[in-house]
Amino acid sequence: MTIPEQKIEEVRAAANIYDFISPHISLKKRGRNYIGLCPFHNEKTPSFTVSEEKQIFHCFGCHAGGNVYRFIMDYQKISFIEAVQEVAKQVGITIEVSETEQTEGQSEQESLLDINTAAAKYFLDNLLNSHEGETARQYFERRKIKLQTIRTFGLGYALPAWEAFINFAREKNIDLNKSVQLGLIGKTNEGRLYDKFSGRIIFPIFSSTGRVIAFGGRILENRENAAKYLNSPESIVYTKGRVLYGLSHAKDDIRKLDKAILVEGYMDLISLHQAGIKNVVAVSGTALTEEQVQLLSRYTKNVVLLFDADAAGMKAAMRSIELLLQRDMEIKIASLPVGEDPDSYVNNFGKQAFEEIINRAQNFLEYQTDYFQKQGLFNEPATSAEAIRELMKPVALINDELKRTLLIKTIAKKFNLREMLIEDELRKILAGQHKVELIEAKRREVTESKVLDSILPAEKKIPQQIINLEVELIKLLFEGSEKTVELIVHHVNEEMLSSDAHITIFNHVADAYNASADLTAGALIERIKDEKIQRYISNIILEKYTVSKIWEEFHPGESREKILEKYTKDTLCKYKHAHLDERANEYYTEMENAGNDEKKIDIMKLLRDLNKEKQLISEELR
Ligand SMILES: [Zn+2]
Incomplete structure (x- = not known):
């Protein structure tokens, strides 16, 4: 299914990104933004930033970023459509599913999920009703699995045939190529199609929201050359890990x-x-x-x-x-x-009885120490030192120092080990780890700049000054100020921009402006479907900078809107001048190479025009 763009925007505008992130991540106010520990990568110091003003988030560690939909998609591991539905539900907006939209323009992801659902139902039906399903039914009976449980987990059976599922798929107009993608159908070297899960008990694998995203198949009879378990390959709906x-x-x-x-x-x-x-x-x-x-x-x-x-x-x-x-x-x-x-x-x-086992579960360190002791490792000094080293490796991973100390004390006491010895070993490991952390931080810095480079041009030789000013202007487009956008749309055109990414962004914002649409960053980012560009935007616009920050200090007492306008004009002026200076440089080179004076005079005229143009720009943007 698809949801009309208008609806997507209505739902997004009704949602405050802060309300969707704060229940999951503890956020602290810092300046205009909120910061917290990133849920998408492992970190100890917060680099995950949320802007209520702009309605976007960005992590400066792993570069996750975007608006509320992106957060819900990445956090709950669900599709875009599901994210919109989720947000709509929470803000109390109903999305009508019209029949026509369901078949037309259905997203790739949705159509794959539909195939999986159809396949799961087919496998379940085989298990419950088919004649060949008897052996599978016996298998579950032996394992004391009840009918209700079979239904709850959607268990099934793939008939032991070459083309049973294929025939079913043909009958139901299910796309065979997509079924190959999903690993339901295999292809021999000769190009012949066959049922991939043939003769297996089927375990549908569900996403956390309950959609069938893949299958696990267990072999029923011992067959030679066949693996006991077969899993669906990874696809756009299924990432194994x-x-x-x-x-x-x-x-x-x-x-x-x-x-x-x-x-x-x-x-x-x-x-x-x-x-x-x-x-x-x-x-x-x-x-x-x-x-x-x-x-x-x-x-x-x-x-x-x-x-x-x-x-x-x-x-x-x-x-x-x-x-x-x-x-x-x-x-x-x-x-x-x-x-x-x-x-x-x-x-x-x-x-x-099972619950008792769970209640008696030991702390992992206790458990391992116990295990080492039973093996007699603590009887000899040499093996004892080795065992303690092994024990301390995981302990060193605990961030909470108090918790670490407490654990060590308990273990030392319980197993009669020397506390000092354990602490020494832990210190050594921690020292080594600190080094690793520094290296990782360095590596992150490098990849961070790579993310940005990859989106900015490499081929054209554009002066850094122009690129810097251009990035500044792109940032300004997301300040949520109509006046700012108007100025930039009016003064900049596509040909001036240095990269495809900037052109894409510029055009989308210009479209939104011309349509009098919402100009908050969260709304604009939604128009730009390219995930890489979305991340790029959230990165540059939430950067520590900021534009207006510095200007506010220089212009105390003035309104933010006014300061933004001044800054935009100033940046535009510099940007346009820089472009003209570039052209002037080309003229100077031409002049040096010009053979006759007549040609030189022509070029000088052009240079004079350029200067006039610069002056006009300055006046206009004062
Ligand atoms: Zn992160």
């Missing part, structure tokens, strides 16, 4: 209980959910990623990891623990008796 399986089903309970249980497999999660333990998410397939931790941290800071109690399980968990610690999560580790997994355990012993 950004999704937690089961989150859409678990998020309410996670919030309510302020705790999330992290398990490894689909079936673990589904069995627990069926048993009434619903605050569960699964990593499934990949190692836990930073994005997943970030996603989870929106719902709770308390995580219980549930994994195999063997050395391999421990090792796998360590990486997850580190990522969780960096986000300041409280981590506990629960382990099940040898030979049990969450699925089997809850089926054999029930909900209460």
Whole structure:
């Protein structure tokens, strides 16, 4: 579906970006703006800036930026349409979905999601009603999965055939190429199409808002040369590391209980959910990623990891623990008796027994120390030192110093270790880490300037002075002042601008001005669909600078509007002069190369005209 531009703007104008960001991020007032810790990258000092005045946000660390829609899209990992709907809901505006708009101009993303939804329904129907589905039904029966649970998670079965889904897709007019993109259909080297999930149990993977974005398929019978699990490839609707399986089903309970249980497999999660333990998410397939931790941290800071109690399980968990610690999560580790997994355990012993296991979960450091002790590592000085070093690595990731100290004390006491020894080791690691941080900060600076360079011209030789003034004018277009925009639109034309990005921005703002549309930055940015340009704009207009700041100091007591106007005129004047000076330079070069005096006189006339033009500009822009 599409939403009319007018509606999109109406909703945006009714929303205050601050109200949409502040519930999620603690913001502090600084000058005209608000700042806070960026939710899109890991940082200790705030570089995430929100401007209520301009209705935009920008992070100077990772360059995320845009208006309220961009924030909701990136934060909730949802599509543009969904973001508009979400904002509309919160500001109390109803969006009518007209039938005609639904088929025409449907976004690529929406059409892919529709295919996934149709496929999920088809797989579910196979599982429940088809003759061939019997083996799959038996599988779920053996795993004690009830019909209601199958429906809740939309579980399904892909018939063991070459073209069962393909035929279904043809019948329903589903785009086959898009189905290939989504990994529902495969293509042999000879170009023959085939059902990708053929013969597999299907686990639809939902976005946090409950849309089917991908599928996981588990093989039902042991087949040679076939992987046990098959996952959809990444697509524009699915980024592997950004999704937690089961989150859409678990998020309410996670919030309510302020705790999330992290398990490894689909079936673990589904069995627990069926048993009434619903605050569960699964990593499934990949190692836990930073994005997943970030996603989870929106719902709770308390995580219980549930994994195999063997050395391999421990090792796998360590990486997850580190990522969780960096986000300041409280981590506990629960382990099940040898030979049990969450699925089997809850089926054999029930909900209460499982909850006891969760309640007995140990702090991660305690757990690991315990584990090392059982292995006898603390018996020998050499292995003991090595073990302590291992223990302190994750501790060093905790930002809160008090928490760190407390942890060390507890561990030292409990395991009879020398506190000093532990602290020494921690100090060494922290010193090393500080160095890494400095290097990272430096690297960020470099990439930051690259972001800007990539959008500004490289080919044309344009004097830096012109570019600087031009950037200043672009900034001024977003000050929300009609007078300022009018001046710039009147005095600048496309040919003067140095880059395609600036031309795009200029034209969009000019269009808005000519249509008497809203000129706040948040509204203007919406007109410019290019995400890279949006980020560029939010970056330059929220820069520490600012234009008017400096001028206000020079012109105390004058209104902001007046100061802006003066500054705009001054900048325009300098900009236009700079262009004329450029042309003058060309004339001088020509004159030097001119053969006869007649030619020289002609050029001198041109130069005189240029000077007159400069004077006129100065007068006009006084
Ligand atoms: Zn950031």
